[in-house]
Amino acid sequence: MSHVIPPVSAQAMLMQGNEACAQAALDVGMRFFAGYPITPSTEIAEALAERLPKVGGTFIQMEDEIASIGAILGASLAGRKSMTATSGPGFSLMQELIGLGCLCEIPCVIVNVQRGGPSTGLPTAPAQGDIMQARWGTHGDHPIVVLSPSSVTEMYELTVAAFNIAEALRNPVILLPDEIIAHMREKIQIPETIKIVDRLKPDQPPEKYKPYAIKEGELVPRLANFGEGYRFNVTSLIHDETGFPSGSPQVTETLLKRLMQKVESSRKEITFVESRDLEDARVVLFSCGSTVRSMKEAAREARQKGLKVGWIKTGTVWPFPDEVFQNLPPNVKTVLVCEMNLGMLVHEVRRSAPDRIRVESVAIANGCFITPQEIVSGIETVYEGGR
């Protein structure tokens, strides 16, 4: 089910990344937020504490981040589009219940504004060190979608996308900005209209209803909202289509594979990738989040120096856009991955790029953004090499 509405806010304005996230969430119909204060995400909670009651929504500050994600999962089962926002330490606490959201197929959006880690780390400094945690933080095989904005406008757009994907796939979606994008202010053009996707409702009467039954040609169950006349069971144990626990190897395998397939089969719709100057590039830069900004500038400067450099940015970190690297043109000798960590995305690029391509990285985790100069010198180091 999807429809198009003009957001109440359509206009150009100066906005902070976190404010854009809150605005987008309200525009897309989020009506339940539970969170626990943590820098650099707190502005999202503060904006929503003020604005949610005005639109009939609910804000609650919980006692910790585990409670926050528990509450949004409960509210989502009761029919509300729900979200929470946090940063590294809180995101670590949420991991167990992220897995519950995936297994029980409960739509929700979790914003993790990345700051320097590990542990309390650098509370006000940017980092991109949660890329692997966002994918693998909860135990067991599970599907996940992780989006990373590189501007305030994208913070808006990808927040909308995050809710739409969560509703369409009935899966938690993680929005993974870094501190820079969350805290920077820049001009944002809020679109005239946005597309809104709502979760599918049951098409069977309660007597015939199986909450986790999958219709032919579909991959997503049609769970009813609690309190609408369908009495069913949701459990964090492996369950069959009736929603009750099962220890059957076959049920387990079918369920886990379907969950993974939900995301895999949607790659096209949920992959937001842009690239430039790949046709003649010898070196291709790759990054996400705020690093994209330095990367673009570095590519421009390198071109001015006569170096053939292109770039790829991704708004979708997971599922990792393998196909982009599998299909690089033959002129590309090297991919230089730029990231604010000690090397995470680089492993994914190595995995997906053909053997002929050399994959190197500018990987810096010191609490400072990566400068275009650092990337340019990285380009100069790798430019002549290759495989």
Added chain:
Amino acid sequence: MAVADIQKYLRSNRLPHIWCPGCGNGIVLGGVLRGVDKLQLDPNKVVVVSGIGCSSRSAGYVDFNTLHTAHGRAIPFATGVKLARPDLTVIVITGDGDLAAIGGNHFIHAARRNMDLTVVVFNNSTYGMTSGQYSPLTPAGAIAATAPYGNLERAFDMGRLAEAAGATYVARSTTFHALQIPDLIVAAIQNKGFSLVEVIAGCPVYYGRMNKMSAPADMLKWQKENAVSVQQAGNMTPEQLKGKHIIGELFRRQAPEYTEEYGKLIQRFTQEKSRVS
């Protein structure tokens, strides 16, 4: 006790249940269902949320909107459900480990908010599902799988903890006093706010066996001998009350309830809006 009166609330196709013979969980659950029955609640408007443990498996057996969550986290999920749909009756079913150990923080904060939830804790003094380790409600000195020389820790008094944290209804019973449970549940659900009903139940297989009460009847006898009613307790000295469980309605007070307060906040804005337009 016959189950004909509560049969309609059971998902018969989910039976037999996973509980051991002689387990007290069925008696507690029966009491909860009889309480719901007395109130004639519409099952479509009842949500049962549980954590993880033997007791928390109750959710799967009852024909309501049911949600079997993660260990210790039933209350946050229940909070989300209740805030999203204040019109629904939300009952939390939990164990002593689930509620008082891993879920302790959620418990005191939900009580402090006076969130309109009815929390029923099946207190079997042990971690049943994981085979009899000590919980925060295991009496001092009792033997447990992880307290082979006797428990060195002191137990919480959940009723007093709930009261101190801000709950507005607190009651306690035992599976021996099964006939008392439905009325306590009725009062708990009727209370607009955070209600705790603690029911002392037997886990003969672990707690009982390790503490010389391996027959289910021994556990019931122990409950009978150690329970004193609120009325009796009023005439007893602290010395006489040592090791006893006070049963009945322990506490009640009036306080603003969270979802109602939030509803008023929303209403304030809708009224303002209608004045403007």
